[in-house]
Amino acid sequence: MHTNEKRRIPAGVRLFHFSEFPVMQVRDLRRRFTALFRENGFESPELEADFIISEVLHVRGLELPLRDPEMLTGTQQAEAEGFLRRRLAHEPFQYIFGWTPFRELDLKVGPGVLIPRPETEFMLDSVLKKLPRNAVVCELGTGSGAIALSLAFERRDLTLYGSEISPAAFHWSELNRKAVNLPNVHFFQGSLYDPFPPGMKFDAVIANLPYIAEEERPQLPANVRDYEPSEALFASDHGYALLEQAIREAPAHLKTDHAQLFFEIGETQGKRLLDFIRREGFFTNAEILADQYGVPRQLFAERC
Structure with missing residues (x-):
């Protein structure tokens, strides 16, 4: 995890200092930030600049x-420059x-917590x-x-x-x-x-556990690879270790009537996990559901 903001700025970048521009209009700041993001190869420099300035204002x-x-x-200008420094280093x-x-x-x-993804938001619709x-x-x-609080907020029962x-x-x-206060x-x-309290039985288990294989680390974007916690991203056994452990241990914690399981998974993991669930024998039905982009993303299983 990075801690020194100045050291994180890519080599060769010149940041202007606001002391050089004691009075600046919003439009001028947008132009200068956009130029810096463009010089440093960001795909959407205007959006990057506007995100920062919108947050400040x-x-x-x-x-x-x-x-x-x-x-x-x-x-406001000082806050914007601080945000700019961190973003130029690809911090989320x-x-x-x-x-x-x-x-x-x-x-x-x-720092220290996984950033919730849009795919997870979509998964909750079916849940x-x-x-x-x-x-x-x-x-x-x-x-x-994110998952537990959203479910509890949208379904008070x-x-x-x-x-x-x-x-x-x-x-x-x-x-x-504490902030949501439910x-x-x-x-x-x-x-x-x-x-969990000993002996407690649940109607359903839901999880977005680490499922990325360690060998995939180099392919991840810098803002994910360099900043988000590795323990929330990667799992051993090519990404399957925690998923299979959670499936294996589920029967001891679920009610025997109409128990359900909802797991977010990697797009290539469906077949092995379906085979694993069938071998374990507790759940009677299992299927893989696609996310909003048509990518296989959710393992759903139930005991009828």
């Missing part, structure tokens, strides 16, 4: 161009700003439709708490229990739980099913 979408004639304050915007939208919630995120009323659900590896082994990630899940969500620190 607390505006969204089409409102930013309307602010072009305004003068920035010294505090979500870490830079300290939050990310996820479905109907704005969640706090930062919400399939979960029975008043279900008690456990989430393994809750991270920021559900009760959610989430586990998280990483102390850093657990910190973020607790911050979000009585039907409970988080515990520990691995997989271990920290």
Whole structure:
């Protein structure tokens, strides 16, 4: 994890200093930031610049161009430069700003926790439709708490229990739980099913566990590879280790009637996991569901 912002700036980049420009309009800042992002090979330099300036001005979408004639304050300019430095080093915007939208919630995120993905948001559509009323659900590896909190927020009849082994990630899940302030969500620190109350049986288990193979690390984008926690991304046995462990241990923690399992998986992992579930024998039906892009992304299983 990077800690020194100045050291992270790519070699050869010259950052202007706001002392050189004591009074600057929003439009001027947008132009200068766009030029810097373009010089450093960012695919969408205008968007990169606008993301930063929108955050500093607390505006969204089409409102930013309307602010072009305004003068920035010294505090705003200094904050913008700090954001720029971090982004030029490919740090994720979500870490830079300290939050990310996820479905109907704005969640706090930062170093040490996985940034929730749009694919996971989409997965919850099918989860919400399939979960029975008043279900008690456990989430393994809750991270920021995005899945558990969204389910509990959108379905107040559900009760959610989430586990998280990483102390850093657990910190973020607790911050979000307190901010959302729902009585039907409970988080515990520990691995997989271990920290849940002894003897508790759940109607369903849901998880977005690490499933990327270590050998795929070099192919990941720099903003993921260099900043997000490895323990939330990679798993041994070509990415299958934690998924198969969670499936194997599920029967001891699920009710025997109409139990359900929802796991986010890698796009090439479906066949092996379906075969594994069938060999284990607890679930009677299993299938792979596609995400919004048509990519196989969710393992769904149930015991009828």
